[in-house]
Amino acid sequence: MSGTKPKELSWEEKRMLDMIIDSVEDTKHQKLLLLQLIQKEYNSLRDEHMRYLAKSIGTSYSDIYGIATFYAQFNLSPPGRHTISVCMGTGCHVKGSKRILEKIQGNLGIKVNGTTKDGRFSLKSVRCLGCCGLAPVIMIDDETFGRVRSSQIDSILEKFE
Numbered sequence: 001m002s003g004t005k006p007k008e009l010s011w012e013e014k015r016m017l018d019m020i021i022d023s024v025e026d027t028k029h030q031k032l033l034l035l036q037l038i039q040k041e042y043n044s045l046r047d048e049h050m051r052y053l054a055k056s057i058g059t060s061y062s063d064i065y066g067i068a069t070f071y072a073q074f075n076l077s078p079p080g081r082h083t084i085s086v087c088m089g090t091g092c093h094v095k096g097s098k099r100i101l102e103k104i105q106g107n108l109g110i111k112v113n114g115t116t117k118d119g120r121f122s123l124k125s126v127r128c129l130g131c132c133g134l135a136p137v138i139m140i141d142d143e144t145f146g147r148v149r150s151s152q153i154d155s156i157l158e159k160f161e
C-alpha cells in the first residue's frame with residue numbers, strides 16, 4: 001500500500017468523482033465498475049481518488065485498493081508512453097516467460113503494473129496473446145516480439161524512446 005500522504009483533491013476532481021459515483025446504482029456492489037469509470041476519466045487510479053471513493057461509498061480504502069491491485073486492467077500510476085505486455089499464459093510460461101519478466105523488471109526497476117519514473121514504460125503481465133507458437137511472447141504497444149530471449153531485452157527496449 002502507498003505510504004505517501006494522499007494529495008488533496010481539487011473541487012473539480014471531487015465534483016467529477018461525485019458525478020461518477022452518482023451515475024451508478026448500488027455502489028457497494030459495483031466497486032469494479034466504479035474503478036473502471038474513474039480510470040477511464042483519469043487514465044489511472046490515483047491513491048487520493050481511491051480514498052475518496054472508499055469514503056463516499058462507505059467502505060475501506062484497503063477494500064478498494066485490494067480490488068484495484070487484483071485486476072490487471074487497472075493502472076495505479078499514469079501509463080507510460082509505451083506499454084510492455086509480457087505474456088504469462090501457459091504456452092509462454094513453459095518457454096520461460098518468468099525469466100523474461102524478471103529481466104524487464106530488473107532493467108526498468110519496476111514491478112508489474114508499474115511505470116518507470118521517466119514515464120517511458122508501463123509494465124503489464126497478461127494472459128495468452130494468441131500467438132503461442134511464438135512463445136515466449138511480449139508486446140510493446142501494438143508490436144509483437146516472439147521467441148524472446150532475456151539477452152535480447154536490452155536491444156528491444158532501446159527501440160522505444
Ligand code: FES
Pocket residue numbers: 087088089090091092093127128129130131132133135137
Ligand atoms: S500463452 Fe503466450 S501467446 Fe499464448
